[in-house]
Amino acid sequence: MSEDEKNPARAVIADYAQAHFRYFRTADGTVYAQKNGHPVARPIRSQGTTGSHRQELMVGLFKDGVGVFNGTALKEALDLIEALALTEDVQPVHIRVAPGFDGATWLDLGRDDGKSVRIHPAGWDVLTPDPREVCWRRTQLTGELPLPAKDTDGKGIDLLLRLCNFANAETECLAIAWLIGCLGPSVPVPAPFLTGPQGAGKSTGGRMLVRIIEGMSGDLRRAPKDEENLVAAVAAGWVTALDNLSHMTPDLSDAMCCIVTGIESVKRALFTDGDVFRVGYRRPLLLTGIDVGVIRPDLAERLLPLRLERPRVRRTEAELWADYEEALPVVLGSLLDLTVKVRAVEAETPTDLRMADFARLCAQLDAATGLGALTAYRASLDDLNDDVIEGDLLAQTVLRHADTIEPGTAQRMTSTEWLHCLSRLYSGEDLRALPKGWPTTGKVLSDRLKRLQPTLSARGVVIDSGRTSEGRYLEMTRLATAPPHEQQRML
Template sequence: MFTPNMTGHETDAMNDDSVLLRMLGTHPVDNHVMTGNPDREPDEPSEISTNRESLIPTAGLDGVPAALRVEVEASTTPMSESAPRGGKKPTPPTAAQLIQLVSKQYRFVKDTLNGGLYAVRDGVATRIREKAFGARMSRMAMEAFGAPADRQTKNAVVDYFEDVAGDAIEDVHMRVAEASDGSVWIDNIGPEGLQVRITGEGYKLHKPGEVKEAPLFHRPAYMKPLPVPENGGHPGMLWQVVNVSDLGQQGLAIAWLVYSLITETRSFPICLLEAENGSAKTTASRIMLDLIDPSSIAASGLPGGTRDLAVMSGNVHVLRFDNISTMTYDWQDKFCRISTGDAFTTRELYSDRDLTVFTIKCPVIMTTISTWDTRPDFGQRVLKITLPRIEAERRLRESEVEDRWNEVRGRVFGALLDLAVRVKQIVGTVDSGARYTPDLPRMADFGMVLAAIDEIYPQCHCMDAYRAQQLQLVHDEAEEEPLLVAMENALCFDRGTWTGTSRELLNALEFQLEQAKARTWKSAPVSPRDVTRVLDRYAQVLRAKGWTIEHSLGTGNDSGSRVWTIKRPGE
């Protein structure tokens, strides 16, 4: 999930009454405040009584200068008195009047993670700098005053609440929240925007704000509701519209969907749908997203940079990318950080000092025709789902796919929630110590879900399928790296354990490296530092293939150098 950190404006302005009065739409004129219609003549009696008790909550004015407090209270007109009378043209609200109106309907909290300010109503939080909140203020002004608030007034209101925001801090979630009691909440279900709470005993739908202890959710403007869960379904119904035929691959896809529905704070595997042209990869990705994070933001190519990626992650629970033909090492490193959690800091717009912090940690799904050259770190985070070729006689029109999907959508989602309940039951017994799952993969939390799915559907062999594809990735990576190819053919390892520095290894493999250049497109190492870098990156790959590889700091003539101890498999 993602939350921007809005650090606000310079606090020196809080001590300048005239600046704040202008911000709130009030002006000191001849020692009195002109309110209501700014076109009224100075000697015309004001429609607002300065003796009226302010309707702005007292807490909302904490820290505001006394003189300004009087101005705000004096310029606050109840809605009934601001309504047009006798055919008089409606008067747009001042900032102070809009502040009073907003304060009655919203409370304001800061996100625990990054301190972003949110307006909360009916259990749903909205970032106050979002266009959606500005649109709500316009509707409120129309209903109360008969005239919309202009942009300057709305900006002044937002500035005001940022400046006087209190110390109310809460966790703000998007789509999925893991509660402290072990339950999981999923937000925005069906046209009513319901929420579902999942425990090891079952799941139940609630209206937003119905449960006092429910987590606080943020709903971006692009978010679409999940389907209403229906009974009588089975996860296997998904394959009526998603082109995955292998039983092990089906189990991996279901495990990823369930994991994405019940996980918020742990590491996420990157789901990679791989197939040749015409295998319905894009359709499969869209339908899978429809079960965990439907959005009007469609899958596309990689964004222009890290900031664009961070902004995208603030509007979806699952990042989605389509037809990625290649990926640089830099982008692979970015996705590795997203998988385990990353923070991106940049200068706040229109500010020289303030910073905005984007925190990204979420599931990722992408499609490709063929897997590009991958680094070991990225490959160990990938969950590859291979789609078979679709024969001409089996092809369906898009309308047929949509009809089939709409028919089973609610039942498949209900079946996923039922499966999530059973997975939480099994994982809960492991967490309590009642059972133990040995030999977990690197993505250990996802491995727990794979083990649970295997217990529920033993015929899927999810864990075996996952380990097999990880092992295949290891072999593919080893065959592309010149240093590893040279080590496979080096005679120096035939005499048992070899010990030496990176420079000595480079010299010992000189002949084999020349031969390896013809077998792979990658550049061979040319310096001891290159050797050290490659061995550090591929040490786990070598160990997975049975090699013994360790290192220590040298002494004497080798002081400060890396000394390697290497042994070929079976020696």
Template sequence: MSDDDKNPARQVITDYAQTHFRYFRTADGTVYAQRKGHPVARPIRSQGTTGSHRQELMVGLFRDGLGVFNGTALKEALDLIEALALTEETQPVHIRVAPGFDGATWLDLGRTDGQSVRIHPTGWDVAVPDPREVCWRRTQLTGELPLPVKDSNGKGIDLLLRLCNFATAETECLAVAWLIGCLGPSVPVPAPFLTGPQGAGKSTAGRMLVRIIEGMSGDLRRAPKDEENLTTTVAAGWVTALDNLSHMTPDLSDAMCRIVTGAEDVKRALFTDGDVFRIGYRRPMLLTGIDVGVIRPDLAERLLPLRLERPKVRRTEAELWAEYSEVLPVILGSLLDLTVTVRAADADIPTDLRMADFAHLCAQLDTATGFSCLAAYRASQDELNDDVIEGDLLAQTVLKHAAGMTPGEEARMSSSEWLHALTGLYSGEECRPLPKGWPTTGKVLSDRLKRLQPTLAARSVVVDWGRTGAARYIAMTRPAAPPAHQQDPLH
């Protein structure tokens, strides 16, 4: 055969790739390769240790007898494939949990054969999803889950709760509600904060909850030193679990708020002058620790305190995890059964709680099981509000000022006048020195009150802002009646 009749190496690679793989792009322009008939997709530019597309292309060419090609030919072929894929329609990729067709959701089991769980309104089943319905993206944090057991009759939930050391039945139902929320791709869920005395098994219980969703390789991690490292970790997995927190910096607190309810970061692409790439994320989180000190009000609304107690009988780690590994298929099957039942339950949506989607899920769980999950969630939020107030002297002073107001009374002053009044109230006749962090200007006071607004509202003190002509004011009101949910515990 003459040299003119030979196909260039890049043409051989391109023809093979287009025959065996499907190429598409996401909304941010990243091009992915997906072996035809398989739901797992890999970015074609990835050099990751979990297996890059370049590697699987090289292995496929070699095993099918087409030869071994040099790096230049592979690069030229992938450049052409990437350019062609940029003209295709976009499709999202998902980690662990994804929305499907007809109201279904999918759970990636992390298996090499692509089998996943399809959760739909009439039940759940294990199947390989259509690649055009769901594209999975996997990283080193994507562990393998066992095949769940069908028709477990709720046995797995009891097995899980027996292995954990939750202090009360209310704590148990909140933990179950959080697990159900983790299986929803579009439901923001508050971050459980496992607390309790030393030796209560907080880290062990945290691992057990995480591994139901992330597999036996899922684990707790220490809090990263900066937000960029936290974002990288969050983007690579589904559940982010931070262990043994003892202090919550303002930056970490703000980052957690964004992770729980969803955010997007934009970063400069490497080796470019002006290109950027986007990292969007909304992930379930889990925290453990004895005490993290002062909790900021905006984070408190996104936390779910779960208290544990010290076990009466100690067991070895090997014995405990051997039992957990054995019953995990039953636990997962029972959780899926309960998820289907809860999603089909009809319940009103509470409108007075920040995490309304999770509150609705709690109400559905109550309807399906007879639990008191929503009441437990309200009680946990009240407890967190108490923690915020106990750690904030300004909030305590505002409540002291409001206690002298009659129900229905409204007080209007400028921010500077409020600062003078509250400072005088705190200092008192003995002229106590002001604490570190006390507002020094009316603007700082106004900003602090905006953060405290939901916490104060939960204690029947409404703070609002307005303007009269050219003058701005802050209004403080004590409502004449308590909030509706305190009047009627059924709503």
């Protein structure tokens, strides 16, 4: 055979690859490879240790007797395949949960055979997804889940609650609501904050909740020192669990708000000056700790406090986790049964709560089971508002001043006038010094009041701003009647 009749190695590799793999791109331009008939997709440029497409392709070429090729031929073939894939239709990839056709959702079990759970209006089934419906993205954080048990009759939920040390029924129903929310790919859920005295099993309880979704390899992590590392960890998994928090910096608080409700991060691509890559993420978040100090109002609206108590009888770690692992298939099966039941129920969406999707899920859970999750959720938000107020001297001073305003009326001043008014009220007759962090200018006060607005509104005080011909103003209104949830609290 002449040299002209020989196929170059890159052509042999490209022909084999296109015959055995499906290539497509995502909205951010990343090209993925998916073995024919298998739901897991891998980025063709990945060099990760979880099995890159390059390694997958080399093994396939060798086992099928095509040959062993050098790195240059593989690179040239993948360059060509990547260029061709950029002209294909866009399809998203998903980690752990994904939307499907006809109102269904999928849960990736993390298995090598690709079997996953399809949750649909009539029930749930263990199937291998059609690549046209869902493509899974696997990382080192994607653990394997057991095959869920069928016909559990709710026994798994009871098993889980017996293993955890939740303080009361209200905490239990909120934990269940959060787990159901984690199975929804498009529903933002507040971040459970497991609190309680030392020895209450907060870390153990957090691991139990996480491992229902992430498998036995799921674990808690220390909070990263910077936002970049936090984003990388969050984007690589589904549930992110941060353990033993003792302090919440403003940057970490803002980052957690973004994780819960979703945001996109844009960064410069490596080895380029003008190119960028995009990382979009919205993930369930779980926190544990005894006390994190002052909680900022915007984060408080996104938290779900779950209180635990010290167990009366201690068990060894080996015994506890052996029982948990044995119960996990039943727990997962019961959770799936309950999820189907809850999704089939119609309920009104509360319009006064920030996390409206989760509030609606609580209302659906109540309609399906009668647990009282929505009432418990409102009570938890009231407790968090109290925590915010107790940790913020400005909020306390504003509420003291609001008590002097006639209900149903408003008081209007410039931000500088409000600063003098509130500073005098705090200092009092003994002229005590203003605390560290007290606003120093009208602009700083205005910004602080905007951040405190949800907390103050929950206590019947509304702060508004506007402009007249004379300049900008801040207006404080004391509502004639307390908000509905505040009225329930006073009963």
